Amino acid sequence: MDLINIVATLIKIILLFAISLTAVAFCTWLERRGAAWIQGRRGPCRVGPFGLLQPVADGIKFFFKESFVPEKSNKFFYLAAPILTLTIPFLAMVSIPFAENLYILNHEIPMRIARFDSGILLVIAFTGLEVYPVMIGGWASNNKFSVLGSLRAASQMIAYEISMGLALLSMILVYGTFDMNEMVRFQEKWMWGCFINPIAALIFWFSIFAETNRLPCDIPEGESEIVAGYHLEYGAMKFALFFMSEYVAMIMASALIATLFFGGYSLLPGFSLVEKGIVALFSIRSEIVNHNLFIIFQLLSIFLKIAFFMFVFIWVRWTLPRFRFDQLMDLGWKILFPLALANVLLMGIVSYFFIYR
């Protein structure tokens, strides 16, 4: 690994952090503003133009609040949980490709941070870890309500992990690879994964809601039954980390859905025409510049896809009422799990007879 690759990796890490955290700030704004629009209200509109600086004001408030640690809590795990909860979704984003390889100074730079041949396994591993900070945080803060919240979170996340994994498995059967770049190329060549395997897309989509604790399944948080949920004893910036991690996990999940089911960084319909038009307009001859321009359009299309799925997260949150706990478990174990199993069998047959014949 030479110097350019190291520098490029560092730049990519910084860019990923900067872009995702800015997107988180924007998302908290859109969450509140979108909720207001859906409910016919105004929403935050005082701080800055259209209230866009509201997340900054919130951040300043969080920084200057008193940071306390409950006396009877387990100090180490209490402080470790908010750190872990923000780290893990970022780690899962490491192997998601955002474009084809970029060529700069005769160097090939992959547009993902870590080059794994089996990137999807890394993503599964880290999304599986997402349940731990919730459990640790709830347990270490030594409060019965937060323990109840973390118990609910654990049972829900584990229940949906299974159907999510099975939906992923059926997609892996279709694509025949663990490499996420290859998956995207497959979808470019054939069609988007959601058209090949709509049932898996639906199961995965719903399981993601349960995994990220978003609203139709936000059982871990409940103001009426348990005071707040697993982050009850957390205040100031430590709570803000939990809050941000939810949005980072949403971004990660959106990127994952976009990559697996909606063509990843393959261009949105119409973009290839625009790209060709720009090439013709400026009469670009250089092969490398042409390729890099193509990559910019790929980045644009995956960002648009992620933005759309983030919007759907918010949209669904303010549309659907939440599930009762037993309903959620029924749906997870009695409907989605058998459906996902049957779907794996179906996709095995389909991929054996139609795709890899």
Place this chain on the structure above:
Amino acid sequence: MVTKTLNVSRKHEIKEKFYLIAVLQGMWITLKYFCRGFFLWKSYTINYPEEKRNYSQRFRGMHFISYDENKIENCTACYLCQTVCPAECITIIAEERDPLKNPSGVWKEKKPKSFDIDALRCCFCGMCEESCPKDAIKLSRNYELATRTREQAIYNLDHLKREVKGRG
């Protein structure tokens, strides 16, 4: 006592049991509302301190005492409002009016020495306004009643005799 439960069977069509269609209908409705807010900037709420809602003429807000053209209050301290007040928030102390300070032939021999309304007790029923024979005490349309201290919420005669245009 034995409680009996009765299970009412509701017949659902398959379309209803398959909740996704209902979910999509709901999503469509919220999308419509989202677009209304996003593109047309329509909302049912207002930017409160800058814009204010226009309440009806019959709205009952902060009290005031009307006065004639010589700045002499119409109140004759007849105690009717104090008597009728269900919350007992009106306290009037009457005194005799100086006839020399009573120009333009308005004949009011009594006047309130002090007229206190405890707005924290008041239930804004408007019965004082109804009972007043001189149309002196009235309820304005001002609904911004917040004060910094409890003492400020007890309106004295000076406060009640403020200028209120129309009904405020």
